[in-house]
Amino acid sequence: MGQAVCVQIGLADVPALERGVSLLGSGGGGDTVTATALLRGRLAAGHRTALTPVGELSGDARVVPIGVIGATAVFAEKLPSGAEFRAALAAIERWTGHRADALVSIEVGGLNGVVPLVVGGQLGLPVVDADLSGRGVPRLDQLSVAAAGKGLTPVVLAEPGGQVLVLAEGTSIEVERTARAFLAGSGGWAVLALAPIPASELPECAIPGTMSAALSLGRQALSADAEELAAATGGRVLGLGRVVEVSRRPGPGEHGRAGFARGSATVRDHRTQSLLRLEMENEYLFAMRDGEPVASTPDVLAVLDHRTGVPVLCDVIRRGVEVAVLQLPAAGFWTDPRRLQVLAPRAYGIDCDPVLLEVRR
Known part of the structure; x- marks a missing residue:
């Protein structure tokens, strides 16, 4: 078996990526139109975007799971400024004392299959070819890190109005409930960031290869009935x-x-x-x-x-x-x-x- 290599994402790949992550949303995951418009904008401006295989990272590299949660319809109406992602990343780095070396999507299904590619380019961080769902899931306590027994905390939520919330402790179910209450009282959506995960631990608590698999699925879907x-x-x-x-x-x-x-x-x-x-x-x-x-x-x-x-x-x-x-x-x-x-x-x-x-x- 050949060694995994970085997958470059170009403008011509965006329709396939969008179709693939939409399919994996299983009817959910949010509308991908806004997220792919943001990605097209970056690629059209000459920025390069790629998916980095887990095996290409050093074992001690710290990978931060990141994504958007909440009312994705509101996300389309109230676009992110980019400050939300920077605030979430900075807060989780301060709280844990670890710098982020890379990002990984919390959910390949839907808009979170695209957003981390935009954010990684903005923050100058590679995006790992993996995610924490393998499909669309509705609740934070259903992410793979929780299912693998690692728990979710600490968790950072940064909403478009400027509020940043750090959940230091709590069960995965408690984190889910608190996050929904926070969203109800803020802008309807927020950026979520979890504690950095050593790359050596990702294969046990994440699902490798899902981003490139979504791209491949989308290509098949665009050329087949x-x-x-x-x-x-x-x-x-x-x-x-x-x-x-x-x-x-x-x-x-x-x-x-x-x-x-x-x-x-x-x-x-x-x-x-x-x-x-x-x-x-x-x-x-x-x-x-x-x-x-x-x-x-x-x-x-x-x-x-x-x-x-x-x-x-x-x-x-x-x-x-x-x-x-x-x-x-x-x-x-x-x-x-x-x-x-x-x-x-x-x-x-x-x-x-x-x-x-x-x-x-």
């Missing part, structure tokens, strides 16, 4: 048809706190006339065909506009749209029995065992 894409990725097409019903409702809360919005979308499959129902929260989580479970998280469930191939997000899916529904294999990190339950249906209040693809990449 749904059936071809499923075959090329070890996935399968769950349904081809029209969305006939969409319902939305408040999600279940915990300890008196509101939950994420929940809902379902039903597709009538043109091939069999069966009904494919997708349960969704921030992402598509679970699929049933005529009442029988057929697919679930942590596999990626993607809904594509049948005409354009563009992924349809949970918050914009509507009746009447012709779609293809795909099931794509989860990263091996999440199919490990030690971590499977972190993203399994019951983690979202769906009382069913995981229904995963048998073929793995």
Whole structure:
């Protein structure tokens, strides 16, 4: 096997990167249009952007996980100035006493699959070809570092109004709750930075290769139809048809706190006339065909506009749209029995065992 090399990202690669991270968002992760516009701007101005393999870093290099959390629709309306990322990085460096040598995305699915490339260029830091999710995830306590037992604290949140919050201690669930309360009282979104991780520890608590894999997935998606894409990725097409019903409702809360919005979308499959129902929260989580479970998280469930191939997000899916529904294999990190339950249906209040693809990449 050849040694991994840095992957250069040019203007011509941006459409594929955007399509790949959108697919891995599993219907969530936020709109990538704004993030890719920022990346295009940097590349058009002559700045170089690359993905650095974990193995190219020295073992003691410190890698800071970074990303945007909160209401991504507000992110598009209230663009970052760049100061938020600098403030978050400076705060985590001061608190931990370690300088950042590189950055890694907290989530490859959605806009956080693109934003770190912009930030790395602005801050003069390499971006590691890895992330802490392998797909789209809704909660901080579901990041791979938490699933691997490292915990999240210390955590820094920097919002566009200038507030910077440091969470020094707390369980991963407590960090998630506190972060959501902070977002509700600030600008709706914030930059999150976690403590620097030695590069030698990344393979155990992150998911290597996911950024370049998103780029490759996007290239395949741009040159193939749904059936071809499923075959090329070890996935399968769950349904081809029209969305006939969409319902939305408040999600279940915990300890008196509101939950994420929940809902379902039903597709009538043109091939069999069966009904494919997708349960969704921030992402598509679970699929049933005529009442029988057929697919679930942590596999990626993607809904594509049948005409354009563009992924349809949970918050914009509507009746009447012709779609293809795909099931794509989860990263091996999440199919490990030690971590499977972190993203399994019951983690979202769906009382069913995981229904995963048998073929793995």
